[in-house]
Amino acid sequence: MNEIFTARGSVLIAGVTIDGSTVDIALDETGTIAAIGKDARKTIDADIVIDGSDRIAVPGLVNTHTHAAMSLLRGYADDMILQDWLSQKIWPLEAHLTGDDVYAGTRLACLEMIKSGTVAFNDMYFFMDRAAAAVDEMGMRATFAYGFIDLGMEEKREAEIKATETLIAHIKSLNNPRIQAAVGPHSVYTVSPEALSWCGDFAKEQNIGIHVHLSETEKEVVDCVAQFGKRPAVLLDEYGCLTPRTVAAHCCWLDEAECRLLGERGVTASHNPASNMKLAVNRAMPYHWLKQYGANIALGTDGCSSNNNLDLMEEMKFAALLQKFAWNSPTLLPANEALTMATAAGARALGTGPGTLTVGAPADIVLLDTRAVCNTPLFHADSNAVYACNGSAVMTVLCQGRILMHEREVPGEEEIVREAGDAALSLADRAEESS
Numbered sequence: 120m121n122e123i124f125t126a127r128g129s130v131l132i133a134g135v136t137i138d139g140s141t142v143d144i145a146l147d148e149t150g151t152i153a154a155i156g157k158d159a160r161k162t163i164d165a166d167i168v169i170d171g172s173d174r175i176a177v178p179g180l181v182n183t184h185t186h187a188a189m190s191l192l193r194g195y196a197d198d199m200i201l202q203d204w205l206s207q208k209i210w211p212l213e214a215h216l217t218g219d220d221v222y223a224g225t226r227l228a229c230l231e232m233i234k235s236g237t238v239a240f241n242d243m244y245f246f247m248d249r250a251a252a253a254v255d256e257m258g259m260r261a262t263f264a265y266g267f268i269d270l271g272m273e274e275k276r277e278a279e280i281k282a283t284e285t286l287i288a289h290i291k292s293l294n295n296p297r298i299q300a301a302v303g304p305h306s307v308y309t310v311s312p313e314a315l316s317w318c319g320d321f322a323k324e325q326n327i328g329i330h331v332h333l334s335e336t337e338k339e340v341v342d343c344v345a346q347f348g349k350r351p352a353v354l355l356d357e358y359g360c361l362t363p364r365t366v367a368a369h370c371c372w373l374d375e376a377e378c379r380l381l382g383e384r385g386v387t388a389s390h391n392p393a394s395n396m397k398l399a400v401n402r403a404m405p406y407h408w409l410k411q412y413g414a415n416i417a418l419g420t421d422g423c424s425s426n427n428n429l430d431l432m433e434e435m436k437f438a439a440l441l442q443k444f445a446w447n448s449p450t451l452l453p454a455n456e457a458l459t460m461a462t463a464a465g466a467r468a469l470g471t472g473p474g475t476l477t478v479g480a481p482a483d484i485v486l487l488d489t490r491a492v493c494n495t496p497l498f499h500a501d502s503n504a505v506y507a508c509n510g511s512a513v514m515t516v517l518c519q520g521r522i523l524m525h526e527r528e529v530p531g532e533e534e535i536v537r538e539a540g541d542a543a544l545s546l547a548d549r550a551e552e553s554s
């Protein structure tokens with residue numbers, strides 16, 4: 120293994136391009152950006168030097184909505200409508216998941232995210248203690264929520280409460296600043312009002328965030344209004360589930376008043392354009408209203424079964440294009456705003472720092488290849504990053520100053536891919552046998 124992955128200490132990224140200027144970035148031993156500038160190399164006696172020539176530095180990307188271990192379900196069930204997809208294909212398969220599957224799937228997801236420039240993600244799934252172990256080994260940051268689904272059944276609610284409490288106690292016991300916990304009520308159509316109320320109270324008591332699917336489909340809104348007499352965001356608010364630490368995924372069918380509500384509560388709306396288009400949810404998140412009312416707007420990929428990859432570089436382009444197309448406005452969501460969604464807004468959502476390349480910020484840094492075809496010519500770096508490149512332009516990734524990928528090499532890649540492939544086949548076999 121390249122010794123750059125095992126060496127510890129201060130790091131110098133020498134002669135890298137930021138905003139069109141060539142500078143050094145000096146990182147101290149704690150993984151913090153200590154200096155940026157032409158003479159930053161003089162501020163440290165670097166243990167590790169990374170050559171930054173032919174590289175553009177951007178902040179590490181943050182994926183604010185995914186189900187990482189669904190990497191095992193990539194291509195398992197495509198081209199279906201959401202309710203059928205979940206109830207006929209995904210949930211029956213997930214009933215056979217084991218902790219070992221989630222560990223293997225999360226490692227594959229981490230590998231894929233690292234290779235496309237993501238350093239942190241917001242995860243909602245099952246066996247999250249094993250997902251956390253995978254993330255710790257891979258060196259990324261993540262926030263883990265157990266996917267709470269009670270379907271209105273009291274017995275199930277008790278079990279989901281226990282699973283949530285157990286996960287949060289476990290994550291807190293790790294005392295690892297890269298690994299956080301959240302409460303994860305799946306949605307208003309799978310979680311009873313009693314359970315939503317418990318989730319809101321528990322998140323407040325534990326001083327942690329909430330991760331929820333919100334207004335993904337028109338059916339969700341219509342059914343919610345028919346059952347409860349109010350729209351999904353209003354319902355969530357009633358039960359204390361809209362807070363400055365809530366990440367609401369999708370938000371496609373919010374009306375203007377709900378966008379104002381999200382803005383007032385300081386909620387993060389996680390836009391997942393590829394998943395929304397693939398599942399044909401038939402409306403794009405109202406970016407313009409959410410922006411107007413001050414909501415934090417970030418980006419997510421959703422799981423690998425509805426995307427079908429975890430490349431946030433690609434997702435920036437989907438976001439910018441979908442918004443323009445859906446709302447008939449070529450000026451909506453320009454490249455610099457797509458980059459902000461994928462970096463600073465995501466970091467704000469998960470509390471992982473400013474999500475910018477600034478002195479004092481965590482050294483979560485991605486180096487893009489200026490010699491890649493997608494970066495030639497290089498009139499506007501933001502434009503190329505959003506509209507021309509995908510994750511394959513990412514050459515080096517650092518998280519908290521630790522080098523996770525260098526020159527596209529990630530330690531252990533072959534074994535991670537092999538084990539995840541085996542786990543996916545075995546999972547599908549077990550599901551097949553029982554059907």
Ligand SMILES: C[C@H]1O[C@@H](n2cnc3c(O)ncnc32)[C@H](O)[C@@H]1O
Pocket residue numbers: 186205209210213243244266305332335394421422425
């Ligand atoms: C945590 C549970 O959420 C399921 N899931 C994955 N993608 C979506 C989606 O787009 N909408 C709703 N639910 C989703 C996942 O399979 C788990 O069961």
Ligand SMILES: [Zn+2]
Pocket residue numbers: 184185186332368421422
């Ligand atoms: Zn989802």
